Amino acid sequence: MKIAIAGGHGQIALLLARLITEAGHEAIGIVRNPAHVSDVEQTGAAAIVADLEQLDDDQLALRLRGVDAVVFAAGAGPGSGAERKLSVDRDAAALLADAAERAGIDRYVMVSAMAADTYDPELAVVPAKDDAAVFQVYLRAKAEADADLRARSMRWTIVRPGGLLDTPPQGTIAVGSTVPRGSIPRADVAAVVLHALLDDSAVGVQFEVTSGNTPIPAALAAIS
Template identity: 50%
Template sequence: MRIAIAGGHGQVARQLSRALAARGDVPVALVRQLGHVQDVVEDGAEGVVLDLERSNARDVAEAVAGADAVVFAAGAGPGSGAERKDTVDRGAAALLAEGAEQAGVRRYVLVSSMGATSSPDPGTDEVFAAYLRAKAASEDDLRTRDLDWTIVRPGRLTDGEPTGTVRLDAHVPFGEVTRADVAGVLAAVLHAPLTAGLVLELTAGVVPVEAAVAAVTEPAD
């Protein structure tokens, strides 16, 4: 499979590129700066320079043309304000979807966040609240599109080596999960077409990644 990854220089995206390359897939990392290309090439990805905040749908369609799937793993990042949470976490996600539609790429996996559709707790930092609103809006936009979408909502992201085991379901208690395990789940979801149309929450757990992804596609008893 050829898979275009928006936010290709981010930590989750780079680990996803490595996981996909190890499977024999062709990851295409969409990066904002030419200086990031060599980094993603070392991960086993092709590097394509595309700034989603300064592009239009045609630019995106050209960048993802020929892909079997796209993944939105971009984010405004730490230190960014509420405005960029909207332009990246909402606007860029929608632009990737529009470009995918134009290019005829039906499979779209969105990295969202646990808590995206809940009202922020009183006293929540305004920038973080803006981030959650942007993620919720990106989910709402994606649901309206004629795409084979899957939404993955990780809990609080941590660094560290992959554990290879997770908790994955429509609803799970809030918790942490390593970025490496998020990447592992994304790679497995991309190879599980029956996950299309599902919204999946993700935290650390005890179920092997492949088994966890298989379980969410099993019919209910």
């Protein structure tokens, strides 16, 4: 299986790329900055330099030839401002879906955010007044990206993790349409995405996920 990961230099993406290659499959990290190519390649993955804020869907589709599935793990990142929350976290996610459809790819896994649909529409506007408002724009961007994906005929999965940790993976999680607020290692989020792809589980399912007591394959099978 060949899997392309948008936001290929992100922490979850790098962990996922390594897991994919260790499982005997091919990973391709899509990065904006050419300086990040070597970091992606160190995971065993290949890299494509492509700025999702600059390309159109036809241009991106050409770069996705031969790919079987795509993962959106990109984000504008801290301090990027409200405008880029929309242009990256929302618009780039839709662009990846458009390009995947043009390339004949129907499997798409989205890394979203817990409680994205609870954003405050009065605060989630551009220009944002303060950091709290920027965060509301971020949630809005994730919510709208998820809604766009749910409306497509693709075989999608939307993963909404809780607070992200840089601790070692546990391998056990709690999942549901909503779960109590909590945290989860980035490595476990990457493993959730991997199992969703390789086990072909949780298709057409949007779920929140935190650390819990159920092994990842069993948790995903239960919600599939």
